Amino acid sequence: MLLLIDLDNTLVDRTAAFRRWATGWAPAHGGGPADVDWLISTDNDGYEPRERFARSIAARFDLPDPESVLAELREGMVQELELDPRVGQALVEATAAGWSPVVVTNGTVRQQESKLRRTGLDRLVSGWVISEGVGVRKPDARVFALAAAEAGLPLRGWMIGDHAEYDVGGAAAVGLDTVWLPRGRSWPDGLPYRPTRTAADCAAAITALVGA
Template sequence: MPLLFLSLDNTLLDRAGAFRAWATGFLAEIGVSDSEVDWLDMVDADGLTSAWDLADAIRARYRLRRRPIDLVEEIREGLLANLRLDPLVAFALQIATDAGWLPVVVTNGETQVQTEKLIRTGLIRKVAAYVISDDVGVRKPNPRIFSIAADRVGGRLSGAWLIGDSPEVDIGGANALGIPSAWIRRGRPWSDERFAPTMQCDGLIEAVAAVLATKTG
C-alpha cells in the first residue's frame, strides 16, 4: 500500500484560522482593538515562534502582569479549543484509505501539543499513524523522519507522496527524500528556486484527489 505523508498544521488542520480566532478573543478579553490580530499573527509566524517567546512578546507589548507559564498555557489551550477537523478533509482521508493508501501524519512540534491536536479533533482516528519530531528526535525536512514514519506502518518509501504547506519543511523534505509532493498554496506563489513541488493545490481535498488520480489516470 502506498504511503501518503501529510503535514498537520495548515494542511490537515487550519492552525492559522484557529490562532486568529484565539487572538481575536484574547484581545477582546484584555481590552485591545482586534486590529492587533495582524501583529499577533506576524509574531506567531505560523507557529514557528515558540509559545514562550510569543508569550514574552505579548506581555511586553500589552504590559501584562500574567506569569509567562500561565500565558503560554492560555495560548496553547486557546489554539486547541479553536481547532476543528473539516468534515470534507476527513472524507478525503477516508477516500484515500479506501483507495488503498496509508495516510501518515508527519509533523514537527512538541509531542504533547501535537498529540492533543490529533486527539481532540478526532484526526487520530482518520490516519494510519503519526510521527512527531519531538518524540523521535529528528525534524522535517530531514529524510530520516519519513523513514521512521514508513517503518511505523510497515510501508515502503517507493511510491509514497507528500502533501504539505511549508516550502522548506515539507516540499524540501520530499525533495531530499526523492518522492513527489503536492504543495498547499494558501494564496502564496512558489518562490524557492532550489526545488519545486510536483504539483500545487489550493487545499487538502484538491491535493488528495490529484495524488489519487496519479494512480488511476
C-alpha cells in the first residue's frame, strides 16, 4: 500500500528545530530575545524564500555576506533536526505491514536530502521525491504520480501532511485519502475539500493507518 508523507512539520518537527537554531544563533551575533522572535516570525514556518530571508537577516544583524548567512541558516536547520523515535518505530511497523512509505517534499534536493540523512529517515522509507529534483511542486498532481512511481505502485493509498493545500488538496485531487496534522490550527474556511482523517502527529497517523 502506498503511503506518501510530507517531511517538514510532519515527519520532523521543523518549527522546533528552527526555534532551537534561532535561539542559539541570534545571541551569537549580538541579538536578543526580540531578534529571536523576529527570526521565528520572518521565517514564516519555512515558507519565506531562503535567499530573501538570508538577505533580511544580514540587514538586521549588519552582516556583510548574505551568502554566508544563507549557508549558516541551511546547515543550522539540518543540525538542529531530531527524529521522534515514535515516528521511526511507526515507519518500521508500517513497512513490516506491507506499506511503502515515500517522502514527498517541496524544497531543494541538497537541503531536503541532508535532512533525511541527518535524521536517519533515508533508511526508514522506500524513497523520496523532492520538488527541485523533479521540476514540479506540491500540490501539482504530477509530484504525487512520481512518488507512486518511486515506490513502483499505482497511485492509490494515503498522504499524510500538515499543509491544507499542498498536502491534503493536492493528494485529494488525484484520488488519495489524506491525513491532516492540524498542529493547533483549525481547518481553513472556504476550501472545497477536507481531509479523510486528522491526527495529533505523524506517528499517531501512521500507527492508525497500520492498525486499520
